[in-house]
Amino acid sequence: MGSLADFQNEIYLNGLGDVLPELPTDLTALERAAEERMTPAAFGYVAGSAGTESTARANRDALERRRIVPRMLRDVAAPDLSVDLFGQTLSSPVLLGPIGVLTIVHPEGELAVARAAAALGVPMVLSSAASHPIEEVARANADGPRWFQLYWSKDREVAASFLARAKAAGYTALVVTLDTHTLGWRPRDLDQAYLPFLRSIGVANYFSDPEFQKAVGGPVDDSNRTAALLRWAANFGDPSLSWDDLPFLREHWDGPIVLKGIQHPDDARRAVDAGMDGVVVSNHGGRQVDGAIGSLDALPGVAEAVGDRTTVLFDSGIRTGSDVIKALSLGARAVLLARPYAYGLALAGEAGVRHVLRCLLADLEISMTLAGASRPSALTPALLTHP
Numbered sequence: 196m197g198s199l200a201d202f203q204n205e206i207y208l209n210g211l212g213d214v215l216p217e218l219p220t221d222l223t224a225l226e227r228a229a230e231e232r233m234t235p236a237a238f239g240y241v242a243g244s245a246g247t248e249s250t251a252r253a254n255r256d257a258l259e260r261r262r263i264v265p266r267m268l269r270d271v272a273a274p275d276l277s278v279d280l281f282g283q284t285l286s287s288p289v290l291l292g293p294i295g296v297l298t299i300v301h302p303e304g305e306l307a308v309a310r311a312a313a314a315l316g317v318p319m320v321l322s323s324a325a326s327h328p329i330e331e332v333a334r335a336n337a338d339g340p341r342w343f344q345l346y347w348s349k350d351r352e353v354a355a356s357f358l359a360r361a362k363a364a365g366y367t368a369l370v371v372t373l374d375t376h377t378l379g380w381r382p383r384d385l386d387q388a389y390l391p392f393l394r395s396i397g398v399a400n401y402f403s404d405p406e407f408q409k410a411v412g413g414p415v416d417d418s419n420r421t422a423a424l425l426r427w428a429a430n431f432g433d434p435s436l437s438w439d440d441l442p443f444l445r446e447h448w449d450g451p452i453v454l455k456g457i458q459h460p461d462d463a464r465r466a467v468d469a470g471m472d473g474v475v476v477s478n479h480g481g482r483q484v485d486g487a488i489g490s491l492d493a494l495p496g497v498a499e500a501v502g503d504r505t506t507v508l509f510d511s512g513i514r515t516g517s518d519v520i521k522a523l524s525l526g527a528r529a530v531l532l533a534r535p536y537a538y539g540l541a542l543a544g545e546a547g548v549r550h551v552l553r554c555l556l557a558d559l560e561i562s563m564t565l566a567g568a569s570r571p572s573a574l575t576p577a578l579l580t581h582p
């Protein structure tokens with residue numbers, strides 16, 4: 196396989212034939228481009244965050260405040276960005292984070308994302324709230340790696356059934372999202388009175404589930420659709436969950452389990468003490484608690500508390516190669532990319548997601564070598580200025 200940075204040469208060479216990239220190569224420019232192509236409600240759903248959106252801004256601020264101090268003469272001629280994660284070797288420290296309801300962005304939704312992820316060998320974390328069922332997305336991403344994200348339903352039979360289905364469809368790792376037992380207060384969506392689920396988007400896994408169907412008296416059709424949607428809404432998340440409930444996950448999943456939405460070092464310690472295999476330091480892209488700490492500001496404390504005992508992953512605000520460098524330098528083993536790939540999907544379907552991944556990975560490899568690091572293991576806090 197060629198270097199990730201070959202994409203840069205390819206772009207310049209295409210220019211000799213007057214062929215320019217169809218999408219911006221600065222991934223922060225995608226949001227504005229996507230806004231022109233999406234309905235206002237769908238764009239608001241993806242771009243929006245909780246409250247005054249101060250947490251979303253804090254995520255970017257935390258990333259921009261820390262600066263890289265590049266080092267010279269370190270022989271970076273043979274970069275290798277691969278990382279080991281739960282016994283799998285990934286060619287780069289990047290995964291596609293879980294995003295539900297992707298058919299509001301593009302009709303092919305998660306299927307297009309799965310094909311793009313497979314083309315680049317990047318793991319896709321499939322959301323419980325996907326617009327296509329677990330099994331169908333697995334077929335679109337047959338070579339994997341495939342990870343599954345659980346929204347832990349109040350309906351324990353449904354939650355257990357999701358885990359069994361994911362296992363049977365060859366998903367290898369489980370991400371359990373803890374920060375969204377209830378949707379955050381999201382003014383953009385409230386002002387448009389827009390919730391995709393009530394329009395039957397993002398419920399594919401539920402409506403196709405035998406346990407869910409049992410609970411609503413059979414397959415969902417026009418006769419029981421409203422009852423099914425109400426049941427979904429009532430049981431989607433469970434605010435009563437506590438640390439005592441974690442054994443349920445082990446009973447129903449024999450692979451690695453990662454808890455997503457961890458911000459406090461004590462919660463990270465509890466996760467490890469409870470036998471979990473990893474944590475994702477994340478504030479859900481600022482979509483849940485307005486006023487929450489910028490995600491990168493939470494990372495050093497978590498890494499210090501549990502970094503030598505568990506796998507720490509990171510998301511919320513990742514837009515560039517340098518952002519990945521900063522997260523890895525502060526203790527993350529890998530990062531989850533989220534909104535930028537949804538914008539790539541909006542703009543050009545599968546090809547748009549591939550474009551986003553190729554840009555991020557080329558930028559990452561180039562920026563790492565220019566900073567004097569040819570391996571993720573060379574990224575340490577010493578590479579960064581203090582906050």
Ligand SMILES: Cc1cc2nc3c(=O)[nH]c(=O)nc-3n(C[C@H](O)[C@H](O)[C@H](O)COP(=O)(O)O)c2cc1C
Pocket residue numbers: 240241242292293294295322323324344372455477478479480481510511512513532533534535
């Ligand atoms: C439209 C949208 C839908 C999302 N759906 C899910 C989901 O189903 N499950 C989940 O764990 N996180 C979900 N997230 C959160 C992302 O996985 C991730 O934590 C967050 O977007 C990171 O912030 P960033 O996109 O600004 O980098 C969603 C985020 C967005 C923007």
Ligand SMILES: O=C(O)C(=O)c1ccccc1
Pocket residue numbers: 294295296324375397479482
């Ligand atoms: O919108 C979200 O942030 C989110 O995580 C979600 C929650 C429920 C269903 C789909 C996505």
